Amino acid sequence: MGLLENIESPSNIATNSLPSEGYDLVILGDGTGATLAAWTFAAQGQRVAVIERKYIGGSCPNIACLPSKNIVQSARVASYFRRGKEFGAMTDSFDIDMPTVRNRKRSMVLGLNDMYRENFRQTGAEFILGAGRFIGPRALEVTLPDGTTRRLHGTNVIVSTGTRAASEPIPGLSDAQPLTHIEALELDVVPGHLIVIGGGYVGLELSQAMSRFGSKVTVIDRNDRLLHLEDEDVTSGLASLFTYEGIDTILNAKVKHISGRSGTAVTVVLDQGGREKTLVGTHLLVAAGRRPNTENIGLDLAGVELNDRGYIKVNGRLETTAPGVWAIGEVAGTPQFTHVSVDDFRVVRDNLAGGNHVTTWRLIPYTLFTDPELARIGLTEKEAKEQNIAYRLFKIPMERVLRAHTLSETRGFLKALVGIDNDLILGFTAFAVDAGEIMASVQTAMIAGLPYTALRDAIWAHPTLVEGLTPLFSSEPTLPAIS
Structure with a gap:
């Protein structure tokens, strides 16, 4: 079996007489944090059930982070083919076989599905494929694939139903049947002209990947810069990268209406500063944010309240407004990264064991998997200035990192914010090849409370990318003005 099929709840099933099955823990939604909770508590001897309507392991191993990075890697290989002469690999031409690209991704997903099933078997956690609701x-009541139902009651319940791609109220958008990231990862053809609505993480990663496969790509964003919340040097670097790779960006734009159908021909009419523009493409991808999966799962019947954005209300311990009901991951408003969902699991695990673990002041890393990558942790310059925090700025171009020259990947920069009154690192940003790996060393130092000098004076293996931390922290810092 591969990806698990979607389950729709029949409305004509009589269930009033069903007995309720008792569990120590019932989990609604099989996200990464939820999966770890199921395996952990079941391995401790508790009776655990996970209710999931579609994907074993949730979205990350099936349709999101891991599959998308698989596709990104295939695109990176394609980019090396195009740069072959630079490395002495002479080839006149090459072709992209998208069915093979897709099948490589599918093969990885199948292997992960098997691994998850085996872990459920070994730990004794019960995986229930079905549509669950309070x-x-x-x-909770679960409608199974054959239309029958089960009722479960948990001493504790964790909600981990995640989010889905948001669809904007644009005339003609629904009729155009646009791609979301899910369908984009299943393409078996290279789009002739891919129009992307949204310049966030998903939109940027897939835009670059499809461009490297050979698509003409146009990105439409409502803001004045890509990733407009980032520092200006980051957004400028991304803009230059996309220009260099031939990806068109249309900023400060609002889509007025859409006609046609994605996959054949689609027309997008937009307004940019009062001027109307028309784009014609073959495919349309919507990557304009996420929406929580909180509708139609009976949260009101459980006493679970939502905030004004539709996410589940939780306190710092990830408790909802209903006793014994917890929420983790994106549905609880957690930053939309699998690694944060994993930490949510640790918070709930410790609190169920009688602890008082809270989510306050977590040091959360961010990574955008374009090439070069963008990775950051702690304060950005923008945030430091908004909070009136004085800092010393250390910054070098990647050309100062010798390993980058061996890779012919000298694009980008490293920068760090260090306290004025102490030598602690307040924030770090890398726009560089394998930036996420470089960031991990700085994150470790920040967690340990080490001064920046510990990284400056460390003996790093040569030549490595992390060795770039020595010239970074040996450079002459500046003292940006704080308004």
């Missing part, structure tokens, strides 16, 4: 406090 029918009362800590009580």
